[in-house]
Amino acid sequence: MTTYLTTPQGRHIAYHKTPGREPGVVFLGGFRSDMTGSKALHLQAWAEATGRAFLRFDYSGHGASRGAFVDGCVGDWREDAAAVIEVLTEGPQVLVGSSMGGWIALLLARYMPERVAGLIGIAAAPDFTERMWESEFSLADRTTLLEEGVVLRPSDYSDEPYPITRRLIDDGRRNLVLDQPLPVPMPVRLLQGTADTDVPPSVAFGLFDHIESPDLRLTLVKGADHRFSTPACLELITNSVDDVLHNCDAVVSDDTGLLQKSNIG
CATH class of the missing domain: 3.40.50.1820 (Alpha/Beta hydrolase fold, catalytic domain)
Known part of the structure; x- marks a missing residue:
């Protein structure tokens, strides 16, 4: 239970x-x-x-x-x-x-x-959300995310792609730990x-x-x-x-x- x-x-x-x-x-x-x-x-x-x-x-x-x-x-x-x-x-x-x-x-x-x-x-x-945005997303990924609010990413652990939302990226920027002491x-x-x-x-x-x-x-x-x-x-x-x-x-x-x-x- x-x-x-x-x-x-x-x-x-x-x-x-x-x-x-x-x-x-x-x-x-x-x-x-x-x-x-x-x-x-x-x-x-x-x-x-x-x-x-x-x-x-x-x-x-x-x-x-x-x-x-x-x-x-x-x-x-x-x-x-x-x-x-x-x-x-x-x-x-x-x-x-x-x-x-x-x-x-x-x-x-x-x-x-x-x-x-x-x-x-x-x-x-x-x-990791910031590294994803800066280093892993293509221009097409960024455009889709900004226009549609979500982009699907392939997964090494599942046959199903996983969603990355604009909210996840924006919220990640409010919770960064490497941008300050x-x-x-x-x-x-x-x-x-x-x-x-x-x-x-x-x-x-x-x-x-x-x-x-x-x-x-x-x-x-x-x-x-x-x-x-x-x-x-x-x-x-x-x-x-x-x-x-x-x-x-x-x-x-x-x-x-x-x-x-x-x-x-």
């Missing part, structure tokens, strides 16, 4: 909560993904085995949550995430954001830092596959340089793609969560960060 939370904005969000000790862990999924993916379920199994509180959910218009995907935007999905954290968790949480979920995690760290104990970004995709005053771990063609390593390097954090590390996994869901990658995710949980209360004076490389893909 699916459990729903009604947000202050009136959206109905499906979620699954695993009870356990705090700080808890919250999984933030990617664009057009849902809470039944391998990373979310792996984290739930880890939480159940370790007695850690864990929360996974679907943004509005995603998975089991209500609403139409085409009506949503990053700002809406940030509000959804904020609502489930405020209502369904206690105290600071470790956020695990996959792809777009990494962008949303960074927004939450900006707007509600008191509820964020640490952050793990898996192929984090901050400001980005202080994240808690432990941050960025995980990135070198074979990721959806969010290439250059995005991770740029984010690593841009984030201001007292405890920041970037781990590259050679050969891993955007799914980042091989057994070795899943183990790296839970190891990173363990690392952040062990260090979330530490204050590190050196803000230069660390860069690690891994060949476990």
